[in-house]
Amino acid sequence: MKASLQIIIRVLRKVQKRDLNLTVHGAQVKVPIGVSPCAMHKLAHEDGELATARAAEKHGSVMILSTLSTCSMEEVVEAAPNAVKWFQLYTYKDKNLTKSLIGRAEKAGFKALVLTVDLPGVHGIRYKDIKNNFILPSHLKLDNFANEISKMDPTEGSGLTKYVMNLFDDGLCWEDIEWIKTFTKLPIIVKGIMSPEDAKIAVKIGCSVVFVSNHGGRQLDTVPATIEVLPSIVQAVEDRIDVYLDGGVRHGTDVFKAIALGAKLVFFARPILYGLAADGQKGAEKVLDILISEFDNSMALSGCSSLDKIKKSMVAHKSEFFKL
Numbered sequence: 197m198k199a200s201l202q203i204i205i206r207v208l209r210k211v212q213k214r215d216l217n218l219t220v221h222g223a224q225v226k227v228p229i230g231v232s233p234c235a236m237h238k239l240a241h242e243d244g245e246l247a248t249a250r251a252a253e254k255h256g257s258v259m260i261l262s263t264l265s266t267c268s269m270e271e272v273v274e275a276a277p278n279a280v281k282w283f284q285l286y287t288y289k290d291k292n293l294t295k296s297l298i299g300r301a302e303k304a305g306f307k308a309l310v311l312t313v314d315l316p317g318v319h320g321i322r323y324k325d326i327k328n329n330f331i332l333p334s335h336l337k338l339d340n341f342a343n344e345i346s347k348m349d350p351t352e353g354s355g356l357t358k359y360v361m362n363l364f365d366d367g368l369c370w371e372d373i374e375w376i377k378t379f380t381k382l383p384i385i386v387k388g389i390m391s392p393e394d395a396k397i398a399v400k401i402g403c404s405v406v407f408v409s410n411h412g413g414r415q416l417d418t419v420p421a422t423i424e425v426l427p428s429i430v431q432a433v434e435d436r437i438d439v440y441l442d443g444g445v446r447h448g449t450d451v452f453k454a455i456a457l458g459a460k461l462v463f464f465a466r467p468i469l470y471g472l473a474a475d476g477q478k479g480a481e482k483v484l485d486i487l488i489s490e491f492d493n494s495m496a497l498s499g500c501s502s503l504d505k506i507k508k509s510m511v512a513h514k515s516e517f518f519k520l
């Protein structure tokens with residue numbers, strides 16, 4: 197995340213004990229750090245999402261399971277029954293399929309729905325996927341689906357893009373959220389919000405959370421960094437609902453800055469895949485361990501014994517120090 201943002205530390209404030217706990221959607225989490233949804237964890241390790249969920253459970257962190265997971269949602273719940281788990285939703289042209297995914301997630305015990313809105317049936321242009329004719333290898337499966345919806349076209353170009361264009365709902369709009377609310381009681385977290393205007397609409401139509409995300413820069417190129425738009429979105433939301441953030445979170449200090457600027461929970465995606473690839477569940481645990489320890493250390497060294505002590509005034513842009 198941006199090194200141009202700096203932390204203004206406070207001292208002499210009794211930091212020998214730090215409380216990182218908080219309650220979200222009725223569940224107690226031990227840290228304000230969670231795992232963002234990522235498709236196809238088995239590309240990183242054969243245990244896939246089961247390993248990630250167990251690692252999140254061990255750390256009392258949140259895990260968001262992708263619609264496009266390589267272990268089924270039911271298997272993930274069975275593997276980590278005490279983890280705080282939310283289901284990320286991609287909507288399909290086949291509305292019955294979308295509805296059945298939500299019904300299954302609710303029945304399986306997922307406690308929130310994370311609706312990704314920055315991939316509306318249109319994929320970002322990913323030149324490497326195109327060049328490599330990338331598809332999910334045939335020994336793996338999108339395990340929330342029957343075989344025919346898991347298959348990808350291996351002919352020229354990105355198999356992922358073709359999958360998205362053929363099957364995802366390319367008419368996704370705010371009315372779909374109203375439609376989803378007619379048949380689920382799960383709180384709706386809208387992921388992919390990057391403007392104050394859209395954040396206000398999300399509040400108005402009854403979303404539970406605005407999740408600031410630019411999909412890790414994988415959709416439209418040259419959009420701002422999420423930390424840059426966070427303050428204006430927090431201001432637009434006016435404390436009416438919570439704001440979460442992901443994108444480039446790699447250190448505990450990044451988590452600290454996002455919380456100071458108004459995020460209640462902070463998520464990361466790619467590092468968990470690196471951990472999985474290195475050493476399965478243990479690797480994922482290690483990644484979480486590093487991020488949580490660094491965040492705890494940031495709290496101690498900035499004089500914050502609890503999350504509510506992390507204030508906006510504790511983050512400054514570098515340029516502020518050179519006003520003469």
Ligand SMILES: Cc1cc2nc3c(=O)[nH]c(=O)nc-3n(C[C@H](O)[C@H](O)[C@H](O)COP(=O)(O)O)c2cc1C
Binds near residue numbers: 284
């Ligand atoms: C390999 C990969 C797969 C992803 N799959 C999904 C997905 O299935 N659903 C989704 O909402 N976001 C997906 N994302 C986006 C992440 O949830 C996240 O928004 C983004 O990667 C930013 O976090 P990061 O900088 O920590 O990676 C994916 C990202 C990566 C790198």
Ligand SMILES: CCCCCCC(=O)C(=O)O
Binds near residue numbers: 235357
């Ligand atoms: C099988 C289709 C993959 C869709 C994209 C998953 C995702 O969100 C990402 O790669 O980013």
